[in-house]
Amino acid sequence: MKLRIQNGRVIDPSQGIDLVTDLYVENQKIAGIGDAPAGFENADVIDAAGLWVLPGLVDLAVALREPGFSQKGSIATEGRAAVSGGVTTLICPPDTNPIVDTPAVAALIQDKADEAGMANVFPLGALTQGLDGAHLSNMVSLTDAGCVALSNHRRPMASTKVLFRALEYAATHDLLVVFHPDESSLSEGGCAHEGLMSTMHGLAGIPETAETIALMRDLLLVEKSGVRAHFARLSCAKSVEMIADARAAGLDVTADVAVHNLLLSDQVLNQFNGHYHVLPPLRGEGDRLTLIEGLKSGAITAICSDHQPHEKMAKVAPFSATEPGMANVEVLLPLALTLMDEGDLDLSTVLSCLTYGPASCFGLEAGTLAVGSFADFVLFDSTAQWDWTLDNRKTKGQNSPYFGESFNGRVMSTFISGQRVYHLA
Amino acid sequence: MMRSDPRALQLNEHGQLKHFLTLDGLDKTILTEILDRADSFLSMGEQSVKKVPLLRGKTVVNLFFENSTRTRTTFELAAKRLSADVINLNIETSATSKGESLLDTLKNLEAMQSDMFIVRHSDSGAAHFIAEHCTPNVAIINAGDGRHAHPTQAMLDMLTIRRHKGTFEGIKVAIVGDILHSRVARSELHAMTTLGVEEVRLVGPKTLVPDFFSEMGATICHDLEAGLKDVDVIIMLRLQKERMKGALLPSEGEFYRLYGLTEESLSWAKPDAIVMHPGPINRGVEISSEVADGEHSVILDQVTNGIAVRMAVLSMAMSGQVQSDDVLGDEK
Numbered sequence: 001m002k003l004r005i006q007n008g009r010v011i012d013p014s015q016g017i018d019l020v021t022d023l024y025v026e027n028q029k030i031a032g033i034g035d036a037p038a039g040f041e042n043a044d045v046i047d048a049a050g051l052w053v054l055p056g057l058v059d060l061a062v063a064l065r066e067p068g069f070s071q072k073g074s075i076a077t078e079g080r081a082a083v084s085g086g087v088t089t090l091i092c093p094p095d096t097n098p099i100v101d102t103p104a105v106a107a108l109i110q111d112k113a114d115e116a117g118m119a120n121v122f123p124l125g126a127l128t129q130g131l132d133g134a135h136l137s138n139m140v141s142l143t144d145a146g147c148v149a150l151s152n153h154r155r156p157m158a159s160t161k162v163l164f165r166a167l168e169y170a171a172t173h174d175l176l177v178v179f180h181p182d183e184s185s186l187s188e189g190g191c192a193h194e195g196l197m198s199t200m201h202g203l204a205g206i207p208e209t210a211e212t213i214a215l216m217r218d219l220l221l222v223e224k225s226g227v228r229a230h231f232a233r234l235s236c237a238k239s240v241e242m243i244a245d246a247r248a249a250g251l252d253v254t255a256d257v258a259v260h261n262l263l264l265s266d267q268v269l270n271q272f273n274g275h276y277h278v279l280p281p282l283r284g285e286g287d288r289l290t291l292i293e294g295l296k297s298g299a300i301t302a303i304c305s306d307h308q309p310h311e312k313m314a315k316v317a318p319f320s321a322t323e324p325g326m327a328n329v330e331v332l333l334p335l336a337l338t339l340m341d342e343g344d345l346d347l348s349t350v351l352s353c354l355t356y357g358p359a360s361c362f363g364l365e366a367g368t369l370a371v372g373s374f375a376d377f378v379l380f381d382s383t384a385q386w387d388w389t390l391d392n393r394k395t396k397g398q399n400s401p402y403f404g405e406s407f408n409g410r411v412m413s414t415f416i417s418g419q420r421v422y423h424l425a
Numbered sequence: 426m427m428r429s430d431p432r433a434l435q436l437n438e439h440g441q442l443k444h445f446l447t448l449d450g451l452d453k454t455i456l457t458e459i460l461d462r463a464d465s466f467l468s469m470g471e472q473s474v475k476k477v478p479l480l481r482g483k484t485v486v487n488l489f490f491e492n493s494t495r496t497r498t499t500f501e502l503a504a505k506r507l508s509a510d511v512i513n514l515n516i517e518t519s520a521t522s523k524g525e526s527l528l529d530t531l532k533n534l535e536a537m538q539s540d541m542f543i544v545r546h547s548d549s550g551a552a553h554f555i556a557e558h559c560t561p562n563v564a565i566i567n568a569g570d571g572r573h574a575h576p577t578q579a580m581l582d583m584l585t586i587r588r589h590k591g592t593f594e595g596i597k598v599a600i601v602g603d604i605l606h607s608r609v610a611r612s613e614l615h616a617m618t619t620l621g622v623e624e625v626r627l628v629g630p631k632t633l634v635p636d637f638f639s640e641m642g643a644t645i646c647h648d649l650e651a652g653l654k655d656v657d658v659i660i661m662l663r664l665q666k667e668r669m670k671g672a673l674l675p676s677e678g679e680f681y682r683l684y685g686l687t688e689e690s691l692s693w694a695k696p697d698a699i700v701m702h703p704g705p706i707n708r709g710v711e712i713s714s715e716v717a718d719g720e721h722s723v724i725l726d727q728v729t730n731g732i733a734v735r736m737a738v739l740s741m742a743m744s745g746q747v748q749s750d751d752v753l754g755d756e757k
Binding site: 200202204272313317318319320321 | 550637638
């Protein structure tokens with residue numbers, strides 16, 4: 001099958017391309033940009049005039065909730081939510097039930113994802129058995145079964161010694177480890193950034209040091225063990241500096257940030273609205289601005305949705321009793337694009353952090369329109385105005401402060417390996 | 426999707442109280458009205474017939490998710506003196522099912538057609554949560570939510586200060602002890618900055634008095650003598666025993682040595698300073714018996730004033746609900 005995506009604005013940060021032209025697809029892959037390759041005279045044509053043609057988004061954190069939490073979401077519902085948001089490749093965390101600590105669970109998730117026919121799904125494997133922090137998982141078997149990296153999620157390790165041994169073992173086999181820097185003895189019991197807002201409202205605080213102490217320890221252990229490392233969901237200004245310094249010193253580390261930590265600060269807590277309960281917490285305005293600077297400087301190279309769908313009741317409680325997380329994968333792209341105005345970021349940086357940037361963190365062949373790569377791409381109407389509501393949502397989750405908001409820009413079609421998997425009716 | 430500001434949540438279309446959740450955002454006029462009305466109820470309390478019919482025919486539910494004998498009793502007395510029917514519910518909650526049981530409990534009580542819930546809960550923001558999820562026309566009164574607010578306690582303290590000092594202008598107040606965990610201190614700080622108190626000092630070690638309070642308009646003092654120097658009012662807070670377990674303090678003994686109110690430390694304040702405590706007091710932990718029972722102590726006045734302030738707040742919130750109903754009726 002041959003396909004010509006005609007007259008769209010093709011933007012691909014991985015190649016520095018931004019021009020109105022044609023994109024060609026053949027045999028599931030990108031065949032060319034600009035002039036037609038040979039044999040495309042009679043190709044099927046999709047008119048993309050007025051639309052942006054983007055690489056499919058790569059989202060480093062989409063909880064699918066399957067197996068184990070069908071009241072919150074499933075691979076089918078969250079996969080559909082992802083592609084409706086333009087996400088063609090996603091990484092899902094290991095905190096399912098059962099936990100992704102055996103090849104069987106990793107295989108189950110990928111089989112179900114194939115069956116659903118939505119986004120390309122790569123599970124994270126548990127770093128320790130049952131995420132107990134004490135016993136190493138069968139890391140190599142997990143990786144062989146399709147896990148792209150290993151992580152203990154936000155669960156604490158039994159000791160620094162166990163953590164170091166896990167890193168050494170992973171380094172032995174050149175495996176990637178994902179860290180959620182968090183010193184649990186400092187964050188335990190907290191539900192909001194420790195600052196004026198949490199103090200005023202009597203919410204137990206999570207100090208910045210819960211993240212920075214863990215991050216510094218982890219960086220030292222990464223250096224000593226030589227493991228490849230990715231740091232997930234930075235929330236503090238100091239963390240950005242620490243990652244930048246580590247990278248400048250030649251350490252092989254990357255980092256991402258959740259889109260809500262770029263757009264919101266703890267000022268929103270005055271409403272006691274449990275939809276703003278996330279981990280790591282929404283921090284101060286200074287932290288938020290420094291995270292944006294981190295994208296500009298390249299210290300942080302990925303923006304993720306940190307999509308965590310919940311049933312309605314999970315948020316129907318006083319703030320601290322609600323379950324943390326937002327379900328924003330559907331609106332990741334329009335949310336991130338508001339950073340151009342809010343944070344003075346250029347379009348190329350924002351798109352890079354949603355596509356090639358996150359793909360590179362994990363060494364995935366995705367997030368690019370380079371000739372020969374899989375034809376995962378998105379048609380995006382940057383001028384479409386629409387309301388995201390509980391009624392038109394795709395995710396099963398009912399937890400986002402953005403329901404009822406008006407958005408500029410909407411994904412019209414999503415293609416994976418040249419096949420259209422989503423089209424806005 | 427910005428929801429209504431919870432500070433506005435407690436006011437009706439005319440700017441009158443319809444819930445009483447926090448003092449944050451309430452202006453001087455409303456706070457003064459509460460104090461004036463409480464004053465008039467106080468004089469009534471001295472008469473032989475103590476009841477007024479302001480809440481006649483109304484059902485008031487004391488909904489206590491946390492134990493409290495004193496607060497619940499004074500709310501009950503206040504409601505009864507306003508001629509309301511009062512039901513007391515003490516509800517134990519398990520940590521895991523807290524959220525769901527709270528909403529379920531609420532729905533059940535709504536079905537009983539109550540007119541007012543007086544709520545105490547261990548989660549900050551619980552009263553806001555209930556006000557947002559309750560059917561309209563039920564007034565929610567916050568009787569203490571987590572560390573967040575205890576607005577009737579703060580207002581009874583304001584009444585006590587006004588009755589003893591005559592004014593808030595030029596008054597200096599020291600609040601001593603566990604500020605970090607205190608909903609009383611937070612509400613008092615809002616009340617005092619709104620009513621024009623000259624200076625509020627928060628006194629205690631760094632573990633119990635975070636610097637963030639200075640951004641709320643307080644002066645932070647880690648030394649008791651500096652904190653008490655020339656103050657007109659001393660408010661001692663209760664020290665919970667579990668603070669020692671959390672490594673916030675070494676011992677009760679050392680706390681008493683450094684921050685306990687004794688006759689000696691009281692002498693650093695103004696000669697006519699009053700001593701307050703939200704109760705129940707720990708003698709020999711935060712305050713000596715001599716001071717607690719001494720001539721500067723107004724601790725028992727606070728209890729009496731508490732009934733009057735709660736009568737004022739209950740009657741105002743109920744009438745604010747009725748006013749709000751009238752507006753809805755006109756629109757229909």
